[in-house]
Each structure stands twice: as structure tokens, then as C-alpha cells.
Amino acid sequence: MFSLSFFVFACNSKSQLKVGDKIPSFQLKDQDGNTFDINTVLGKQPLVIYFYPKDETSVCTKEACSFRDAYTAFSQYGAKVIGISSDGVTSHKKFAEHHHLPFTLLADTSNSVRKLFGVPKTFVIPGRVTYVVDKQGVVVHMFNSMKDGEKHVTESLEALKNMK
Template identity: 75%
Template sequence: MAFLQFWSPDADAQIKVGDKVPEFQLPDQDGKMFDLKSVVGKQPLVIYFYPKDETSVCTKEACSFRDNYQDFQKYGAKVIGISGDDVASHRKFADHHQLPFTLLSDTKNDVRKLFGVPKTFVIPGRVTYIVDKNGVVVHTFNSMKDGPKHVTEALDALKKMQQ
């Protein structure tokens, strides 16, 4: 049982479909404080947690969100990437890859823990949460290796929300 805890937190701790998205505040890539309360109730959200700026899979994932950004805008969704990197790292990452969406710095991993994002050994997990306009999680996707699939999963969930 202890071995399973090493892989991920208690399954009950992880945010699931039907849960209300937890409120949080974090600095964005420009150093401005982002408050989730400012967007809940106004638009759907795509909140994706990723391990680290400028690593292979994380860069593919971020660039896939960038390349499909107009589709997210078509659904009125706000895309938010969160990792433990600091504001300066996020600024460089966003500039280097022309990322048009919000990157939030969770250096203490408080928000990652709030969502119950699992780890694989010591590597922070890669999980995407789709949140409806009312702040309810309608879809989650967890895959460490397939960063771009987080984008297709998110777009499919947004499409279903509009049907």
C-alpha cells in the first residue's frame, strides 16, 4: 500500500469530474496575480498542470495548445498552464514559443496539491482539467507521455459542452 502512495496521492484527494474547481491565486508569467475567481462564472477553463518549462513533452504540449489556441477561443475557453517553475522561467518559455495563454507559477506546489495532481516517482504529474462556466470540472485527462493529446481531449470536452 505504501508503494501505491509513492506513485500518487489518495484517489479521493484528486479533483474529479463533478467537483467544483478549487479557488486559488498565483502569479502569471508577467508577475501579475491571477485570481481564479475573476474567471469562474464567465467562461469555460482549461487548466493544465505540467512538469517543467522547456522540457521535451512539456514544450510539445504547450506548442500544441498554442497551435490550437484559436479553437479554444472559438469555445470561449481560457487556457491556463501551471507548473512549479518561477515567473521568470514562464516569461522566457512564453516568449520563446510565442505562447498566447496564461502560465501560472506554483513554486510551492500548493495548487498542484489542492487539485491532487499525482506524481510519478519525483516527477510532477501532467493532468488537464476542463471546467465549465459554473466552475464544475466536466473532464480530466492524465498522461505523462502524450502532451499533445491533452489538447485534443480538452477540445473534445469543450465541443461536447456546447452540444
């Protein structure tokens, strides 16, 4: 029991990014195997970065499809949508093709970016957190909910609407 408690505590020891924080610099492979560098989009457009537990699971699929269905609205705000999980490039490619996802999925197989953002775990399940980031790379909204994947989309759109 002690080792499990320590494991959960150790995984959550880094503080989570909050509104007003600047996002960290990172690079990950996208679903096509290309290296995506966050610095290439900072300063150009708002970002919606959502962390999710796993490709093809029920809530994660509903969440991804909700982002897909609202993609035109995100585009109208000039926002780039980025989904991040610990699944690999091949899994992301299949997930994106299966559900016709028009946005970037990043493979954080070592959970290094999840740790940089301080995304918490629920027991051993990776957290589901969405960050809306302005052009300067500053978090303007954060939403954390494991169960309501679709609300990540409505929360993000509302935050973008409220940005200048």
C-alpha cells in the same frame, strides 16, 4: 527505501479532483508577475487548466506548443487556457516568449495548487493532468497522461465541443 515509499504515498494522499467536482479557489503569479485569481474568470467562460512538470522540457514544450497551435479553436469555444507548473515567473516568461505562447502560465512554486487539485506524481516527477472546467467551475473532463502531451489538447477540444 521506506522513506521514499512514504514520500511518494504522502504526496498522493489527497484525492484527485474528478468530473463533477468544483475546482478550488486559488491565486498565483502569472508569467508577467501579476496575481491571477481564478475567481475573476469563474462564471464568465470555460477553462482548460493543465498541469505540467517543467518549462522547456521535451514533452512539456510539445504540449504547450500544441495548446498554442490550437489557441484559435479554444478561443472559438470561449475557453481560457491556463498552464501551471512549479517553475517561477521568470522561467514562465522566458518559456512563453521563446515559444510565443498566447495563454496564461501560472507559477505554483510551492505546489500548493497542484496539491489542491490532487495532481498525482509519477515517482518524483510532477504529474501532467488537464482539467476542462465549465463556467460554474465544475470539472466536466479530466485527462491524465505523462507521455502524450499533444493528446491533452485534442481531449480538451473534444470536451469543449461536447459542452452546451
